[in-house]
Amino acid sequence: MNGVLMSDETEKGLKSPLRRQLLMGMAAIPALAMMPRPSFGAGPATSAVNTTGLAVTDSEVTVGILHSVTGTMAISETGSVQAEKLAIEQINAAGGVLGRKIKYIQEDGASDWPTFAEKAKKLLVNDKCAAVMGCWTSASRKAVLPVFEQYNGMLYYPTFYEGLEQSKNVIYTGQEATQQIIAGLDWVNKTKGAKTFYLLGSDYIWPRTSNKIARKHIEGHLQGCKVVGEEYFPLGHTQFNSVINKIKLTKPDVIYAIIVGGSNVAFYKQLKAAGIDMSKQTLLTISVTEDEIDGIGGENIAGAYACMKYFQSLDNANNKAFVSAFKKMWGEKTVIGDVTQAAYLGPWLWKLTVEKAGSFDIDKVAAASPGIEFKGAPEGYVRIHENHHLWSKTRVGRAKADGQYELIYETADLVEPDPFPKGYQ
Amino acid sequence: MINSRFFNRSELIGFVSLLLLLVVILPLALDVFRLNLVAKYLTYAFVAIGLVLCWGYGGILSLGQGVFFGLGGYCMAMFLKLEASSVENTKIQSTPGIPDFMDWNQLTQLPFFWKPFASFPFALAAIILVPAIFSFIIGAAMFKRRVGGVYFAIITQAIAAIMTILIVGQQGYTGGINGITDLRTLHGWDIRTDHAKYILYFVEVFFLFAAILVAQFIRLTKLGRILVAMREQEDRVRFSGYSVANFKIFAFCAAAVFAAVGGALFTLEVGFMSPSFVGIVPSIEMVIYTAVGGRLSIFGAVYGSLLVNFAKTSLSETFPQLWLFGLGALFIAVVLAFPNGLAGIWGDYVQPRIDKLLASRTKKSGNGGLVANGAPAE
Numbered sequence: 001m002n003g004v005l006m007s008d009e010t011e012k013g014l015k016s017p018l019r020r021q022l023l024m025g026m027a028a029i030p031a032l033a034m035m036p037r038p039s040f041g042a043g044p045a046t047s048a049v050n051t052t053g054l055a056v057t058d059s060e061v062t063v064g065i066l067h068s069v070t071g072t073m074a075i076s077e078t079g080s081v082q083a084e085k086l087a088i089e090q091i092n093a094a095g096g097v098l099g100r101k102i103k104y105i106q107e108d109g110a111s112d113w114p115t116f117a118e119k120a121k122k123l124l125v126n127d128k129c130a131a132v133m134g135c136w137t138s139a140s141r142k143a144v145l146p147v148f149e150q151y152n153g154m155l156y157y158p159t160f161y162e163g164l165e166q167s168k169n170v171i172y173t174g175q176e177a178t179q180q181i182i183a184g185l186d187w188v189n190k191t192k193g194a195k196t197f198y199l200l201g202s203d204y205i206w207p208r209t210s211n212k213i214a215r216k217h218i219e220g221h222l223q224g225c226k227v228v229g230e231e232y233f234p235l236g237h238t239q240f241n242s243v244i245n246k247i248k249l250t251k252p253d254v255i256y257a258i259i260v261g262g263s264n265v266a267f268y269k270q271l272k273a274a275g276i277d278m279s280k281q282t283l284l285t286i287s288v289t290e291d292e293i294d295g296i297g298g299e300n301i302a303g304a305y306a307c308m309k310y311f312q313s314l315d316n317a318n319n320k321a322f323v324s325a326f327k328k329m330w331g332e333k334t335v336i337g338d339v340t341q342a343a344y345l346g347p348w349l350w351k352l353t354v355e356k357a358g359s360f361d362i363d364k365v366a367a368a369s370p371g372i373e374f375k376g377a378p379e380g381y382v383r384i385h386e387n388h389h390l391w392s393k394t395r396v397g398r399a400k401a402d403g404q405y406e407l408i409y410e411t412a413d414l415v416e417p418d419p420f421p422k423g424y425q
Numbered sequence: 426m427i428n429s430r431f432f433n434r435s436e437l438i439g440f441v442s443l444l445l446l447l448v449v450i451l452p453l454a455l456d457v458f459r460l461n462l463v464a465k466y467l468t469y470a471f472v473a474i475g476l477v478l479c480w481g482y483g484g485i486l487s488l489g490q491g492v493f494f495g496l497g498g499y500c501m502a503m504f505l506k507l508e509a510s511s512v513e514n515t516k517i518q519s520t521p522g523i524p525d526f527m528d529w530n531q532l533t534q535l536p537f538f539w540k541p542f543a544s545f546p547f548a549l550a551a552i553i554l555v556p557a558i559f560s561f562i563i564g565a566a567m568f569k570r571r572v573g574g575v576y577f578a579i580i581t582q583a584i585a586a587i588m589t590i591l592i593v594g595q596q597g598y599t600g601g602i603n604g605i606t607d608l609r610t611l612h613g614w615d616i617r618t619d620h621a622k623y624i625l626y627f628v629e630v631f632f633l634f635a636a637i638l639v640a641q642f643i644r645l646t647k648l649g650r651i652l653v654a655m656r657e658q659e660d661r662v663r664f665s666g667y668s669v670a671n672f673k674i675f676a677f678c679a680a681a682v683f684a685a686v687g688g689a690l691f692t693l694e695v696g697f698m699s700p701s702f703v704g705i706v707p708s709i710e711m712v713i714y715t716a717v718g719g720r721l722s723i724f725g726a727v728y729g730s731l732l733v734n735f736a737k738t739s740l741s742e743t744f745p746q747l748w749l750f751g752l753g754a755l756f757i758a759v760v761l762a763f764p765n766g767l768a769g770i771w772g773d774y775v776q777p778r779i780d781k782l783l784a785s786r787t788k789k790s791g792n793g794g795l796v797a798n799g800a801p802a803e
Contacts, residue, residue, distance in 0.1 A: 069746050070746070070748070070749050107741075107742065108741050108746070108748065110741060110749075112701060113603075113604065113697075113699050113701055114465075114695055114697075114699075114701070114702070115741070117695065117696075117697070118462065118465070118738070119741075121458060122458065122742070125458045126458060138603060139602050139603045139604070139699065139701075142603045142604075142606045142607070142697075143603075143604075143606060143697060143699070145606070145607065146606065146607045146608075146609075146617070146696060146697075150617050162529075164529050203593060203594055203596075203601075204593065204596070204601055204602040204603075205526075205529065205596060205601055205602070205603055208530070208596065209529060212531070232594075234590055234593065234594070235593070235602070420517070
């Protein structure tokens with residue numbers, strides 16, 4: 001039945017004058033290829049690098065950008081969009097991918113999960129994108145995942161997330177939960193002598209799974225340590241006074257906070273107002289990047305520790321070049337958080353993978369991904385693991401009043417990604 | 426002719442042209458991706474038709490239709506999820522055979538209220554009965570105490586908010602904010618293929634016309650007239666000896682069931698269900714579809730859902746950064762300039778011209794002079 005429909009379609013297509021013109025136009029492309037051209041189109045023949053009908057021509061390849069630029073998530077996802085556009089521009093300036101210029105089609109997920117699914121499908125089915133950089137929240141990724149698997153697309157997903165997922169069709173450029181959590185807890189236990197932990201989180205899958213891993217690690221792997229409280233708040237919650245009172249009563253060594261989005265502003269302001277001094281009380285968060293500090297206000301969070309893989313203040317040549325290019329493109333005042341950097345890795349990793357595979361075909365790109373190294377990453381060297389997550393370092397930073405983090409600690413080696421951690425589930 | 430009684434002439438034209446549009450024109454004109462989008466839009470038309478009865482005719486504004494849309498959708502999603510979570514499909518989990526999100530939340534066995542949803546007949550019955558019973562309880566609690574108007578609207582809105590918080594908070598049982606995702610097959614039949622999308626579209630259109638006929642039937646019975654009377658002069662209806670509360674409960678329950686059917690079809694079309702269709706914002710959007718279509722017109726409700734959602738998709742594809750402003754402008758324009766929505770525009774501007782045209786034709790043929798004079802002359 002399906003086949004019948006399709007052949008009808010082609011027949012109709014050939015009869016339509018517009019399509020015929022298009023076909024004639026396409027027939028002229030080989031002739032064009034013989035003419036000298038400025039920079040693009042010098043790569044291998046399209047028929048060789050694209051056997052599955054992706055949007056690849058002799059001089060261009062189309063990718064999709066799928067983030068929320070409207071709605072509640074826009075404030076978080078804008079940085080990712082900017083980073084991806086910067087990476088694409090830089091790759092094009094350096095000669096493109098397999099001699100082809102990257103053209104992007106941007107779609108708005110509008111902070112709405114079914115919209116993400118709809119747009120993902122559009123990018124894959126209508127636009128035949130060779131890769132899609134996108135999504136931010138777990139919910140949006142879960143909504144698009146079946147679409148990417150069904151239509152065999154390639155998604156580069158930038159956010160640190162809860163793990164428990166692995167797909168042929170996704171490259172996870174952020175940290176999964178164990179990478180972000182375990183090294184940070186070990187550090188705070190060792191250097192601060194922390195024994196008691198109070199776990200806080202927004203009420204959805206990432207904070208809950210992360211705290212579950214944290215609890216298992218604290219109770220099972222750290223000598224004599226315990227969790228003295230664990231609490232969750234609905235997204236957008238702004239009244240933290242009762243939990244702050246409980247914290248004052250239990251006096252934990254560490255407040256472990258995984259509060260996301262706008263709730264952060266209320267949480268840190270109320271902590272400060274309640275007289276909790278971050279120079280005496282250790283607070284470790286895995287959810288506040290430089291982007292969030294912009295909203296919270298540096299003076300309200302100064303002294304808190306964050307554990308992730310990237311800070312804007314990292315002192316290395318890659319990062320300096322990245323930060324200055326980013327500011328040149330998007331303005332002096334923009335800040336760069338962990339996820340923004342991870343989003344920047346997406347197009348680059350894709351380019352390197354395509355060039356190793358010698359093809360844009362999704363299956364070949366997926367197969368070639370493990371082992372891809374990106375030495376130019378602002379966070380330093382990264383490598384793709386067999387499980388499609390990244391080997392990367394874990395770092396701890398201390399928030400300063402100017403809204404930047406100061407690097408306090410980094411792991412000596414790359415931390416292995418382990419999305420299905422044994423003993424932590 | 427039976428039709429001439431059930432539908433008047435303009436309604437008959439409306440019915441036939443909608444039938445042509447949905448059954449012939451759209452399936453021929455659109456590829457399967459766009460057709461699936463239309464199918465998604467049409468699931469909201471069920472909610473909008475329910476609101477025409479409940480709000481347009483009964484005067485009961487409910488800002489919580491998302492709750493019933495969600496209940497229907499979740500009932501369907503629970504059945505599909507159980508089918509997708511066979512022991513074979515979930516063998517990487519610590520407890521195979523339960524939905525993936527339960528495994529992430531350390532549940533080791535299926536909660537009792539999930540168990541019956543393994544049966545398809547039970548799930549189908551639940552799609553109708555769960556929202557019907559729930560709306561009956563709300564309706565009885567409110568209308569028997571003569572809570573109405575704005576107060577009722579606010580309470581339904583609160584229920585929508587409570588429902589969202591409940592679903593998000595109980596993520597081990599409901600899938601939380603991610604919802605119930607990755608639904609694959611219905612009785613072994615893959616619902617994600619293009620072929621399935623075509624079939625589902627026509628199944629949905631069939632149900633939509635069934636819903637239109639039921640709504641039209643309710644509208645034309647004595648019940649429908651009492652609803653209108655209640656909207657205009659509630660006290661007089663009460664003094665005439667009718668139990669106003671019971672009629673209101675009926676209208677509210679009917680709207681809830683329409684919404685639930687839409688929700689269940691939505692789950693089939695889109696392949697997942699999440700709390701983002703349950704809360705306050707989607708519930709208000711559903712009222713907007715009805716308002717844009719014209720809250721007194723059943724066909725208007727269908728066109729309103731199609732138009733607003735089509736505008737949403739196409740504006741957001743063309744202007745990723747600005748589209749919400751465009752959508753907002755559309756709503757303001759409709760409310761300010763055309764308070765009766767699309768149906769109002771049709772009735773005020775298009776219909777008279779058609780009538781005039783028809784009338785002048787009959788006049789020419791020499792036997793309709795009176796009719797022509799009787800037609801509204803601007």
